[in-house]
Amino acid sequence: MRILLPLLALALLGACGEPERGSVPEIASASAERVVEDGAATLESTVTVSFDRPFELVESRLPLASHFELEVPVLDGGPRRVLVREATLSETSSREIVLEVDSLIPAGSVLKVAARAFRLDDRDEMTIEVESELTPELVVLASTALSPSGPEIFDPPVNRPATEEDRDPAKVRGALEAYLEIRGASPAVREAVFQTFETLPAEIVPHPKIRAALAALRGTFAEPAIDSLFTENNCTEQPAELVAFQPPPGGENLVAQVTHSLEGQRIVSLLPELESERFEHLMPILVHEAIHCDERAGVVEEVAAVGFDTFFYVQLIAMDPSLVGTGTRLARDLNLNAIAFINSGRRLPESVGILRSVGVERALPNTTAEMQSFGDLVAAAYQGVGFNEGPSEALALEYARLLSIPAGMQPGNPFDLRYLDELLGRATDVQTMAAAVVALDLRLDN
Numbered sequence: 407m408r409i410l411l412p413l414l415a416l417a418l419l420g421a422c423g424e425p426e427r428g429s430v431p432e433i434a435s436a437s438a439e440r441v442v443e444d445g446a447a448t449l450e451s452t453v454t455v456s457f458d459r460p461f462e463l464v465e466s467r468l469p470l471a472s473h474f475e476l477e478v479p480v481l482d483g484g485p486r487r488v489l490v491r492e493a494t495l496s497e498t499s500s501r502e503i504v505l506e507v508d509s510l511i512p513a514g515s516v517l518k519v520a521a522r523a524f525r526l527d528d529r530d531e532m533t534i535e536v537e538s539e540l541t542p543e544l545v546v547l548a549s550t551a552l553s554p555s556g557p558e559i560f561d562p563p564v565n566r567p568a569t570e571e572d573r574d575p576a577k578v579r580g581a582l583e584a585y586l587e588i589r590g591a592s593p594a595v596r597e598a599v600f601q602t603f604e605t606l607p608a609e610i611v612p613h614p615k616i617r618a619a620l621a622a623l624r625g626t627f628a629e630p631a632i633d634s635l636f637t638e639n640n641c642t643e644q645p646a647e648l649v650a651f652q653p654p655p656g657g658e659n660l661v662a663q664v665t666h667s668l669e670g671q672r673i674v675s676l677l678p679e680l681e682s683e684r685f686e687h688l689m690p691i692l693v694h695e696a697i698h699c700d701e702r703a704g705v706v707e708e709v710a711a712v713g714f715d716t717f718f719y720v721q722l723i724a725m726d727p728s729l730v731g732t733g734t735r736l737a738r739d740l741n742l743n744a745i746a747f748i749n750s751g752r753r754l755p756e757s758v759g760i761l762r763s764v765g766v767e768r769a770l771p772n773t774t775a776e777m778q779s780f781g782d783l784v785a786a787a788y789q790g791v792g793f794n795e796g797p798s799e800a801l802a803l804e805y806a807r808l809l810s811i812p813a814g815m816q817p818g819n820p821f822d823l824r825y826l827d828e829l830l831g832r833a834t835d836v837q838t839m840a841a842a843v844v845a846l847d848l849r850l851d852n
Contacts, residue, residue, distance in 0.1 A: 430524045430532075431457035434501075438511035438538040440548075445824060446752045449549055449764055453490075453505040453517065453536060460500040464526045470494070473523035474505055477516040479542045485516070510545045513538040540756070547839070548756035549764070551749045552848035553771040559742075559846070560773065563735040568681035578614040579603065581685060585622060588726050595625035602632065610636070611649045615681060619688035620649075627808040628689075628718060631696035634801045635672070641699040641800060647671035649692075651678045661736065662691050664698040672699065680736060686722055686729055687736040690715035697802045705791050707799065710820045712784045713760050714805050716743045717830050720758060724838040727845035743780070745846060746770055748839070750780040752824065754831035757839055761827045781823060809833045 434456045441450040470493040477485040496502035515536040521528035602621035654663035654675040694715035746769035751759025762779040777783040798821040807817040813832035818825040
């Protein structure tokens with residue numbers, strides 16, 4: 407008995423660990439993963455095929471890859487046949503084969519495996535559904551630019567003069583209440599919003615629409631903008647002197663600008679014609695302008711600031727699509743930025759981003775704008791502005807810290823555009839992305 411037990415144990419180990427010659431293993435699982443190179447997503451995938459036991463391949467003049475094929479679902483028909491570029495035995499497991507594919511493989515794809523890879527005269531075919539973090543819809547977003555279904559989004563803006571209603575605190579408060587209802591704000595957030603609306607000093611913020619736009623930042627990632635503007639917690643160590651509708655010193659092409667008084671306090675000037683805009687359209691502009699504290703704003707800072715304000719706007723239109731169709735100057739500018747934002751994303755091209763998405767040649771398809779990414783589009787608008795020197799602005803760092811929580815990332819410097827690109831992409835959930843695409847009425851760019 408002492409001799410038989412060790413022999414039995416060895417026999418069992420051999421049965422589990424050695425391949426059985428001439429046998430065809432069963433497929434246990436197949437999982438696809440997108441290839442990422444140097445932090446950038448590609449349009450290639452690896453598919454790891456796991457079998458139920460170790461195996462031995464037959465000797466064949468045919469490449470191993472020829473025994474594998476995929477059927478991939480597509481939104482406008484299909485399925486589509488995808489061949490395997492290369493197949494290799496796993497270096498870490500005797501039960502796995504790794505496939506390299508020149509395509510993104512979504513969940514629901516079917517892998518076909520020829521049994522003759524394991525037994526030469528076997529003509530059977532094995533199939534299994536592939537697991538993947540990408541859906542067919544996400545594959546489209548990750549590989550194709552989207553453009554508006556109709557041309558009206560590119561039409562010249564319609565301007566109307568401000569009315570008494572635009573300046574009536576009671577009317578503006580009613581609009582604020584309607585916004586909070588759509589947002590589904592909690593009682594605590596509602597109380598904080600209305601308290602801020604009532605208590606922001608009129609000598610600093612004389613216009614009720616701007617007060618509403620600032621107050622509505624409560625409960626969002628941009629809430630620290632209020633503290634930055636109206637306390638000493640900023641690089642000037644003093645509150646802003648003025649936040650108002652008045653001509654920005656930089657000229658009529660600017661919708662807003664931050665300058666400094668002789669005492670060093672910030673002055674935030676918003677183009678007077680914006681007073682007739684819905685206050686929600688002013689919110690992203692204030693998210694942006696509050697970032698600028700020192701007097702060293704350059705291209706990188708502007709790209710980051712517009713990135714944050716467009717991220718905020720995407721959240722707004724996902725909640726309230728009516729903001730898209732007002733036809734005003736701010737709506738048009740914000741809509742165009744949002745389209746470029748959706749068509750960008752170096753790390754997560756199926757989400758939003760700053761840098762170029764693989765497979766996208768123009769961030770604004772069907773226009774004369776040749777820029778390939780959101781970042782390029784913003785940089786082109788700030789030609790002649792130097793690049794940033796020194797550290798990021800404190801408020802931009804705080805925005806990034808707060809967004810790193812839903813993104814599942816470590817806090818980082820948003821002036822590192824690779825970091826910001828991934829941060830904003832991961833902080834945008836699939837539901838928000840889908841709702842924004844619907845709000846903007848985007849379709850595949852054919």
